[in-house]
Amino acid sequence: MVIFALIGAGSVGRVHAASVAGHPKAQLGPVFDIQPHKAAALVGQFGGHVVSSLDDALGDDAHALIIASSTASHGQVAQACVAAGKPFLCEKPLAFDVTTALKIVEAAEAAGLTTAMALNRRLDYQYAGIKAAVDRGEIGRLESMLFTSRSAGLPTVEFVSTSGGLLGEKGSHFYDLACWISGEYPLEVHAMGSTLINPGFAVVGEVDTAMITLRMPSGLLCQFDFSWRAAYGHDERLEVHGALGMLRTEQDIVAPYTHFSDVGFAREGRLAGWFDRFAPTYEIELDLLIQALETGEPTQLPTLADCLAAQRIADAARQSIVEGRRISLEA
Numbered sequence: 001m002v003i004f005a006l007i008g009a010g011s012v013g014r015v016h017a018a019s020v021a022g023h024p025k026a027q028l029g030p031v032f033d034i035q036p037h038k039a040a041a042l043v044g045q046f047g048g049h050v051v052s053s054l055d056d057a058l059g060d061d062a063h064a065l066i067i068a069s070s071t072a073s074h075g076q077v078a079q080a081c082v083a084a085g086k087p088f089l090c091e092k093p094l095a096f097d098v099t100t101a102l103k104i105v106e107a108a109e110a111a112g113l114t115t116a117m118a119l120n121r122r123l124d125y126q127y128a129g130i131k132a133a134v135d136r137g138e139i140g141r142l143e144s145m146l147f148t149s150r151s152a153g154l155p156t157v158e159f160v161s162t163s164g165g166l167l168g169e170k171g172s173h174f175y176d177l178a179c180w181i182s183g184e185y186p187l188e189v190h191a192m193g194s195t196l197i198n199p200g201f202a203v204v205g206e207v208d209t210a211m212i213t214l215r216m217p218s219g220l221l222c223q224f225d226f227s228w229r230a231a232y233g234h235d236e237r238l239e240v241h242g243a244l245g246m247l248r249t250e251q252d253i254v255a256p257y258t259h260f261s262d263v264g265f266a267r268e269g270r271l272a273g274w275f276d277r278f279a280p281t282y283e284i285e286l287d288l289l290i291q292a293l294e295t296g297e298p299t300q301l302p303t304l305a306d307c308l309a310a311q312r313i314a315d316a317a318r319q320s321i322v323e324g325r326r327i328s329l330e331a
Contacts, residue, residue: 002026002290005062005086007054007077008069009033009042012091015275016066017046019286026290030060033069058084064114064293067091071163075100082107087114089289092172093164093311094304101311105304114292116285116301119176119310123281123288126249130240131181139242142182145222147174148237150230152273154197154208161204166226167191167321168314171212175313176306178214178222181240185309186214186222190326191317197229212317233271252277 004020006013009031020026028048033039039050051057057065058080064087067077075095081088082104094117095101108115121127134142149170155163163169179185193207201208208229214222239248254276255269285301292299316327 002064002293003029003062005030005032005057005060005065006042006048007032007057007065007067008073008091009035009038010068010070013066013068014042014046015279015282016068016286017042017048019282020066021046022283023286023290025294026286029062030057032057054080058086062086064088064289071169072096075104078104079107082111082113085111085113087293089116089118089285089301090304090307091118092307093168093314094307098308098311098315101304101308105308108304114289114296114299115304116289116292116299117304117307118285119173119302119307120278120281120285121173121177122180122302123284124278125280127177127181127238130238130247130249133247134181134240134242138245139240139247140244142218142220142240142242144220144241145178145182146225146237146239146241147178147223148225148235149174150225150227150235152230152232152234152271154228157198157200157204157206160201160206160208160228164314165201165206166193166208166210166228167212167317168311170226170228171210171224171314171317172307172310174224174226175214175310176302177238178224179309180302180306182216182218182220182222184216184218184220186216186313186329188215188326188328188330189213189313189316189320191320193321197227207321210317210321212320214313230271234274234277235271236274236277 020028030051031039031043031048032051067090191212193210195202195207197208210226212224252272253269254272255267258267288300320327
């Protein structure tokens, strides 16, 4: 039985707690949150026990930690895990800045720790299927990738100001997918952004609508269409075009029926929500992590270095918007 400590009892923390509680080889141990009542509520539902500090969680009987606390705290918690020799799974980003993240990557590698990043869209059956098809050469040389991600729920100004915002919080998943599917890392980034939904975002230097383009060494172009608003449900799509054809994901609509008549057909309802689509990936993620902890073999999950690469792209996108120019990512 693998005992997990959970750092952070917010919405994402509760998703991880549910996965641990439902896994036959996992058990929730110490739970820490800076708001103790949240930790207590989570423990009451999923098990484990509340501790009063990160040090208590690290010193307890847990075999590994899941870091699901606020974005700004990730670096501190990850550094403490490395210092204590504790394996961990971390929500993105690894740290609030690239310099700190790089130090954690290097230290974790030197210590030989089992670590992973929760870039769980790689585990979605559609994205994983496209990756496998690309690797088999089914559409030949890749020429373009088009990502769309528009969220059904608008986050608060406070959240976007501390989370990495549209370009980092949302974007990192998709930069990672682009690099993973193509097997390349971009040479340059060009981004444009606007504040069209909530004027408060502009006050904290954030955009809520953006278009980002990456150019890969092969010449492959990757386009990202991001927005914090979709009135019709969570809108997330990928189209990969190659010399021999095209691959694309499909979206499900939550609706009781489709109405056919002499004037056509219509479906009521909205696109499925974010969690409805990606809930299974958290279970797969936990299973792969437990396999690595039990066997000592390298994890098949995204690495700390993978997340650092996505964070660098996010930083370059932000710089491109601020400076109004292309940003080179060449070493």
